[in-house]
Amino acid sequence: MLTPRQSSRPGWLLAIPTLIVLLLMPPHANGETIVLWVLFAILTGFALNFGLTFTEGEINAAYTVGIMAFLTLAEPDDMGAALWAVAVGSLGGMLIREGQRLYAKGENNRKVLLQKTWEPALRTASQLTLGLAVAGWAYQRLDGDLPLRSFSAGDSLPILALVGIYLAVYLATVVLNIRQNAIPVHQLDEVVRLNWQSLIGVLLVPLPQAILGAVAYHGVSLLAFSLMVIGFALLVVGVQGLSQIQHRYEGQLQEIMTITAVSNAMRSNLELQALLQTIYLQVATLLDIKNFSVVLYDPSSRYLTFPLNIRAGQSEQRPGREAGKGLIERIITTRNPLLIQQEAWSSAEKMDGGFIEFPAYSWLGVPLPAQTRVSGAIVVWSDGPQRQFTAKDERLLMTIAVQAGFAIENAQLYEQASDRIRQLRTLTRVSAQLSSTLDAQQVLDRIGPYAQQVVGASASAIFMWWDEDKQTIALVRSNGLKHDPPYPLLTSETNLSHRQQPLIITDSRTDTRAAEMRTILDQDGKRSWVEVLMRNPEDILGVLVVYYDMPHPHGDEDIEVLRTFANQAALAISNAQLYSSKDAALSRRVDQLTLLEELSHDLFSTQLERDEIFQRVLKRAAEGTGAHAAVLTLKEDHRPAEQVAALGYTRELLAKSENLNRISKHVFDTGDATLVPDVKADPTFATPRTETRSLLCVPLLRDIQ
Incomplete structure (x- = not known):
């Protein structure tokens, strides 16, 4: 019956x-x-x-x-x-x-x-x-x-x-x-x-x-x-x-027909998500299941991702995690299937370090073999005793997994090749755009968004040093962040000139190095980032940081592309800075020649009193050098030096300016121009004018042989 x-x-x-x-x-x-x-x-x-x-x-x-x-x-x-x-x-x-x-x-x-x-x-x-x-x-x-x-x-x-x-x-x-x-x-x-x-x-x-x-x-x-x-x-x-x-x-x-259909579908499909969906549909039909998950393992970063996760017949997103202890890790490590026919949730807890992601009554997982390693696992589970997996189910799922493993590996290789082509195309395009301008500010504006395009990040930040000793660093640009990001971890390292590899944080919640930065970056929803030095051929200019919203494993090729972009960005910054400095020097030289021409015209086109000539000469000298104060001192033969004109100094200050007399005497004695970059660092030439930070004293020569 x-x-x-x-x-x-x-x-x-x-x-x-x-x-x-x-x-x-x-x-x-x-x-x-x-x-x-x-x-x-x-x-x-x-x-x-x-x-x-x-x-x-x-x-x-x-x-x-x-x-x-x-x-x-x-x-x-x-x-x-x-x-x-x-x-x-x-x-x-x-x-x-x-x-x-x-x-x-x-x-x-x-x-x-x-x-x-x-x-x-x-x-x-x-x-x-x-x-x-x-x-x-x-x-x-x-x-x-x-x-x-x-x-x-x-x-x-x-x-x-x-x-x-x-x-x-x-x-x-x-x-x-x-x-x-x-x-x-x-x-x-x-x-x-x-x-x-x-x-x-x-x-x-x-x-x-x-x-x-x-x-x-x-x-x-x-x-x-x-x-x-x-x-x-x-x-x-x-x-x-x-x-x-x-x-x-x-x-x-029926099994042979299903496996054949899976094999044909996998051979004809190189798009990873479509391939995984095909595998799920065939497994669901063959094993009568509603809970299914594909787990992919990256051995370089020891990270697990879940590209397809079906629960109660509905697709749902599931964040990746670092590999630790669990039934999935056991399958990948041992390369053997694992079957728990009933009470899987409690049975897994009794195993050494074993746990499963969801409450399950019956649980079955099989490895996904690749050419030289295990690329991940396929996991199916049931919510109640109405579906208990058997050794036959294990055999069938393992048969499908063998074909699926190689198909997934081919799809991953195809996807990696496609991503690499896209990255290289993007890198070529943005490198050309970076080099198309010599405006340093525009270069800095473009670096962050371009870096995000190249590596698929969601935010970026640029930090640069302001001194040759690499002691003072500042945030110069950020993109995709609502708050100022914390300073890079690389800044705490010594001897950065010998560091070649970027600093990688795959998941801030599990990486102890990111403990102090986690609170700030959590406000912007960032879980992973990469810090890479921006080098030109001669020096390290700063640090480029790219951020990701979710834990993100970083392959060697992705890191190499990011390093290449960071070096190109550093070269673009150097070229822009060099152009800016040369342009500024040329502008100053033109301004100086213009001032000299105007001064000559003033001095020789009209008849001026002696004191007025002194004032005009001093004014033009201050304008040409960008000075805020100036003093003109003359010395006749066998006579003491005399301050004949001043700008920015009162008589009371001039009366106290022994150091000005000292630097003037030094120039009179040597006949050479003298620059004091920071009078606070060299108190010998400190002036009574407290605002003064730098001094430049040049001789006025006559009768030069």
Whole structure:
């Protein structure tokens, strides 16, 4: 008979009317009848244990034993012996079958064992017993012979009614149970459509043997009955064996077709996400799962990513993490599949360092092999006991994973090649754009956004040193950040000239080096970053930092591209700075020549008093050098030096300016120009004017030989 599997509904609803029927029809048996009663009870249990199992249910020939028992044991208006034989046999047979099944799965919880064995046993016994009671009542109403001693044309209608009503009542209770357990009816239709030959073989082939068995017992001989019973048992076993063989080969054919479809799809698809989606759809069809995850492992950064994660049939994003201890890591490290058939969540916690990402009842993970390593894993899991993975599931998933592993590796290589082409194209384009301007400010404005385009970052910052000793660094640009970022970790290192590799923070929440920076960067939602030195051929100018929103593994080729860009950016900055300095020097020289021309015109075009000439000369000198104050000192032969003009100095300050006299005397004695870059660092030439930071003193020469 067809019965649903793993029903969560108890069998008490049907057990109550069944018990009432059995109590109203107690068995009346003598010694011979007891032997038959025991025989039919055993045959019923035997038939229940030799059924054909499907995903949605199973079929068996137990109802044909009930028909044989009814036609053999029942008397007019007394079918108690047949009903009790079927009830006891089906109850015992189901208890044995379910107990063996649960024991094979490792179930050791006594309460769970009792619940999972008694519920299906009561349900099956009730369905078989009630169906036989209704069908037997109809058989008697149609004046069918009891017991059946011979078979004639007149017995055809009662027997057809007996078989038809028995099947109808039984299947009605099965469908009712299916609806109660929310099992889609189309699944039952699919089973019938795909396995109608097996259904006919199991349900109808043993039926003539059952009818003839009753006739043989009453109308032929005990030996003939015994042969019929033995033949019936062999027929049940044979039909079940043939059906299982057919079912197994059909399943293998379906597996081969699915694996072939997966293989073809994987060979024809080099886009990673589309490939992963194809793998999921095929695995979901083959294993009937709704929870699926592909894990990819980067050995260089020891980082796990989850490019495809399906939970309850819906795709959801899942952040990557650094590899640590867990069942996924165990699969990747050992390169072996791992199956936890039941209670996976609690079982994983008992393993050494084992944990799983989500609560799961049954859990299966297999490695994704590549050419020389394991590139990741495929993981499937179930939320409840209605789906428990087996060794067969493990074998199938491993077969798919072998093909998927190489296909994923090819897709990754294709994706890396595509990304590299895109990066190089972007690098070429932005390098040209950086070099297209010699404005230092525009160069700094462009570096951050261009760096983000090259490496796919979400934010950037540029820090530059202001002194040759690399002691003072400042943030000069930031892009994509709402707050000023913390200073780079590289600035705390010594001997930066020997450092070649960038500093990489894959995940700020797990990297202890980022502990002090985490609070600031969390405000902008940044989890990962790379710090790279900006070098020109002669010096280190600063640090370029690119930031990522999520933990981000960084491949060697990505780092090399970023280093190349940072060096090109440093060269663009150097060129812009050099151009700016040369342009500024040229501008100053032009301004100085213009001032000299204007001074010459002023001095020689009009007649000026001596003091006015001094003032104009001093004013033009201050304008030409950008000075804020100036003093003109003249010295005649054998006479002391005299301050003849001043700008920015009062008489009181000039009276206190001994240091000005000192530097003037030094120039008078040597005839060389003297520059004091910082008077605070050289107090010898400190002036009474507190604002003064630098001094320049040049001689006015005449009669030069």
